[in-house]
Amino acid sequence: MVTRAPLGPVLCVLLGFLTLCSLGWASTLGDIVYSRQAGADKIAPAYFPHWVHRIKYKCYACHDNLFPMRRGANPTMATMAQGQSCGACHNGKFAFGIDTCQRCHIPQ
Ligand code: HEC
Ligand code: HEC
Ligand code: HEC
Structure with a gap:
């Protein structure tokens, strides 16, 4: 008789690894939340998701220029x-422009 590995536990282990891997990534290249101006200007803090950008760009697309x-x-x-800065790409051509406030200023 052929013994088959039960699907449930196998999936759990796989998913566990995936979760750990993504958590590892998130902690080495975490999202950056800009809270400097948020309070004073009554706008939600801007956030920069490293990982979303890493899918498209190598580090040197941004660092250090x-x-x-x-x-x-x-x-x-x-x-x-x-x-300049984020606006080098967020200009409505390479990426959504700075007129779409709510895509960067997200209530935490
Ligand atoms: C799309 C642009 C972009 C790309 C691509 C990018 N980064 Fe960044 N990185 C940033 C920005 C923006 C900051 C925050 C700078 C600031 O405003 O203080 C930052 C900050 C950092 C920091 C400091 C984080 C902290 O919390 O102290 C490290 C480390 C870093 N980046 C490493 C990397 C590495 C390694 C890669 C490639 C795997 C990479 N970055 C790719 C834009 C980018
Ligand atoms: C090297 C080019 C580049 C730079 C520099 C850059 N971005 Fe982006 N960013 C992109 C592209 C490309 C996308 C995805 C395309 C789109 O949605 O228009 C994106 C997507 C995003 C998103 C949406 C993420 C999501 O989950 O939908 C946010 C938020 C963002 N960027 C914030 C920032 C901020 C804040 C900065 C500056 C600190 C910055 N970006 C600098 C190219 C860049
Ligand atoms: C590409 C992402 C992005 C978009 C789109 C964006 N912002 Fe910002 N914004 C930032 C970042 C990053 C900062 C720096 C925040 C900090 O240092 O606390 C900032 C800062 C600010 C500040 C603080 C003062 C200043 O001028 O720097 C205000 C107010 C502000 N944004 C309003 C807006 C409004 C209103 C819109 C839409 C018309 C908008 N932002 C669109 C990323 C963005």
Whole structure:
């Protein structure tokens, strides 16, 4: 008689690995939440999901010409509107433009 591995436990183990892997990624390249201005300007904090960008770009697409590889770049809407910082891509051509506020300013 052929013994088959029961499907349930196998799936659990697989899913467990996947979850751990993605958690590992998330902690090495976490989302960055900008809370500097949120309170003062009464707008939800902006967030930058590293992983979403990593799917499309290599690290050097952004580091170090657009952003240093550490916190402290302090992007502003003014510099983005001039095509710098996030606005180098978020200009309505390469990616959604800075007019769609709610895609970056997400209530936490
Ligand atoms: C689409 C642009 C982009 C790409 C691609 C990107 N990063 Fe970043 N990274 C950023 C931004 C923006 C920040 C935050 C800078 C700031 O505003 O302070 C950042 C910050 C970081 C930080 C500091 C994080 C912290 O919380 O201290 C590290 C480390 C980092 N990036 C590593 C990487 C590595 C490694 C890769 C490639 C695997 C990568 N990044 C790809 C944009 C990018
Ligand atoms: C190198 C180009 C590039 C840079 C720099 C960049 N982005 Fe993006 N970003 C993209 C692209 C491409 C997408 C996905 C395409 C789209 O949805 O238009 C995206 C998607 C996003 C999303 C949507 C994620 C989702 O789940 O839908 C957010 C939020 C975002 N970016 C925020 C930022 C912020 C904040 C910065 C600056 C700190 C930034 N990005 C810098 C190219 C870039
Ligand atoms: C591509 C992502 C993105 C989009 C789209 C976007 N913002 Fe921002 N915004 C940011 C980031 C990143 C910061 C820096 C936040 C911080 O440092 O706390 C910021 C900062 C701000 C600030 C603080 C002051 C300043 O000028 O920097 C205000 C107010 C603001 N955004 C309003 C808006 C409004 C209103 C819209 C829509 C018209 C918008 N934002 C669209 C990413 C975005």
